Amino acid sequence: MRPVGIIGVGNSKFGRRSDATFPEIAFEAVKEALEDAKITQKDIEVSVVGSTGTRLYESYPSPSVNEYVGLADKGPIRVEAACATGSAAIFTAYNMVSSGYVDTAIAIGVEKMCEVDTPTTTAVGGRANYLWEFHMFGTSFTAYYALFASAHMSKYNTTEEQLAKVAVKNHHYATKNPKAHFQKEITVEEVLNSRVVCWPLKLYDCCPISDGAATVILASEDKVKEFKVEDPIWIKGIGFGSDVNNLTRRGDYTSLSATRMASEMAYKMAKVTPKDIEVAEVHDCFTIAEIMAYEDLGFCKKGEGGKLIDEGETWIGGRIPINIDGGLKAKGHPLGATGCSMIYELTKQLRNEGGKRQAPLNNYIALAHNVGMAGQYCYVTILRR
Amino acid sequence: MLRHYFEKVINALEKFSYPTLKSRPLTLIHEIPILRTEKYWNKLGRGEIYATKCIRCNTIYYPPQIDCISCLTSQHMKWIKLSNEGIIETFTQVHLKPQGFTNCEYNYIIGIARVPEGVKVMGWFLNTNVKDVYIGMHVKILGKITSDNFHLIIFEPYKGKPLNKK
Numbered sequence: 001m002r003p004v005g006i007i008g009v010g011n012s013k014f015g016r017r018s019d020a021t022f023p024e025i026a027f028e029a030v031k032e033a034l035e036d037a038k039i040t041q042k043d044i045e046v047s048v049v050g051s052t053g054t055r056l057y058e059s060y061p062s063p064s065v066n067e068y069v070g071l072a073d074k075g076p077i078r079v080e081a082a083c084a085t086g087s088a089a090i091f092t093a094y095n096m097v098s099s100g101y102v103d104t105a106i107a108i109g110v111e112k113m114c115e116v117d118t119p120t121t122t123a124v125g126g127r128a129n130y131l132w133e134f135h136m137f138g139t140s141f142t143a144y145y146a147l148f149a150s151a152h153m154s155k156y157n158t159t160e161e162q163l164a165k166v167a168v169k170n171h172h173y174a175t176k177n178p179k180a181h182f183q184k185e186i187t188v189e190e191v192l193n194s195r196v197v198c199w200p201l202k203l204y205d206c207c208p209i210s211d212g213a214a215t216v217i218l219a220s221e222d223k224v225k226e227f228k229v230e231d232p233i234w235i236k237g238i239g240f241g242s243d244v245n246n247l248t249r250r251g252d253y254t255s256l257s258a259t260r261m262a263s264e265m266a267y268k269m270a271k272v273t274p275k276d277i278e279v280a281e282v283h284d285c286f287t288i289a290e291i292m293a294y295e296d297l298g299f300c301k302k303g304e305g306g307k308l309i310d311e312g313e314t315w316i317g318g319r320i321p322i323n324i325d326g327g328l329k330a331k332g333h334p335l336g337a338t339g340c341s342m343i344y345e346l347t348k349q350l351r352n353e354g355g356k357r358q359a360p361l362n363n364y365i366a367l368a369h370n371v372g373m374a375g376q377y378c379y380v381t382i383l384r385r
Numbered sequence: 386m387l388r389h390y391f392e393k394v395i396n397a398l399e400k401f402s403y404p405t406l407k408s409r410p411l412t413l414i415h416e417i418p419i420l421r422t423e424k425y426w427n428k429l430g431r432g433e434i435y436a437t438k439c440i441r442c443n444t445i446y447y448p449p450q451i452d453c454i455s456c457l458t459s460q461h462m463k464w465i466k467l468s469n470e471g472i473i474e475t476f477t478q479v480h481l482k483p484q485g486f487t488n489c490e491y492n493y494i495i496g497i498a499r500v501p502e503g504v505k506v507m508g509w510f511l512n513t514n515v516k517d518v519y520i521g522m523h524v525k526i527l528g529k530i531t532s533d534n535f536h537l538i539i540f541e542p543y544k545g546k547p548l549n550k551k
Binding site (some may be wrong): 136199 | 448481486
């Protein structure tokens, strides 16, 4: 396996993008990444499109994306791993470069979720396990994570206030990220008083339904030199995990074993420990997901996620700044784009291009954690400058 | 004050809609095969919940499946009736309903209960106030086919002697 560098990243504006189609949004991210890498489409050998596509009018979105961005003859594959689709695209592209099959690859994550109405988009998500859960019980993604929130609150005395503090933090950092869906500070009281979506999760505990695209260009070490990339960021570890689809077959509802599997693999491959991570992007589709991620990634002991946010340790200035681009919670969560957007942010951070939201770094080690569904998929990626 | 004004403008812009084309509608209604799990669906109508058990390795499957992933056989599965009681492991109440459930007039409560056979069952609390639902709660579990021909599993607070641990 060869070292793989990140040579260019791009991120479209996230939000309700009724101004553009999904290929047009993908173009924003691809253009930015190509300009960032100072290369053109000719330098790319393969394009991997990540899009769940479940809310799109196109059944097979990859060819229209590749054609629109000028990569029509480079796109033999589209990948899907629900909310971890962007990471699956990077994982696929990484393996193609690392194995020596190609020297350059682009992962394009794109999703449009706002073209259909809210009950429809809620159902498309909830039909994650149609036959045994949705058909009979009308599950939704908020309902799935609410089942985890109830259990976590009961077992570890995690409070609704602690969940609210995650939302407050991520909304705060979103105001420093012009590409974030939300641009508004909120208070703990506003979160607690917002309407219930699936008890105990309230509106402000949930990520918005967003449109967006993000892109990551990967290259082999030789190509990094050939392109004279000034500040390559290296993928030092990628771990993956997965779990059963039926929630009734899970051991318990306070932890995601896919996160534990993926992170263990990534830490081992990168030869680092949770203590070495200086900035992280974790999967906060709902506030409870960020609390569980703190614990499952080893940033604190199991059950102490609530305490970690209480003590402000995941703000800039704390022990480990987390989701300082606003996270899924406030930046938005266009499924296919999210994994690539995490790598976009961490690449900027590791290059010290974080601007108003730059984390202080000494050893320049960062971690991205991207969950698909309620822990059915997980990827953990460790980056280093 | 000024910030408040800007927020209002931003919110208004967010809701502003640009010109769009309406797509031609697509309706998907699936005919899902239940030949191999027919007993499960039928028994729900009689109030009973069935699982499958591999007679070779004793693995119990819920939801039921006729193929054993441990033995890789499909010929050694038998149907077993699960106890009609369990302990709640987690629950939620759904306020924002997905398409397909938007006609439901109440905010339904979804729970997961562990039954004495060791597997877990998802179900709905009907006629139970969410304030009375808690983790560790002892529930009665009943299958049902509704008047509009949908299958359902219902949890109710258990009244009677304590749960037998098998």
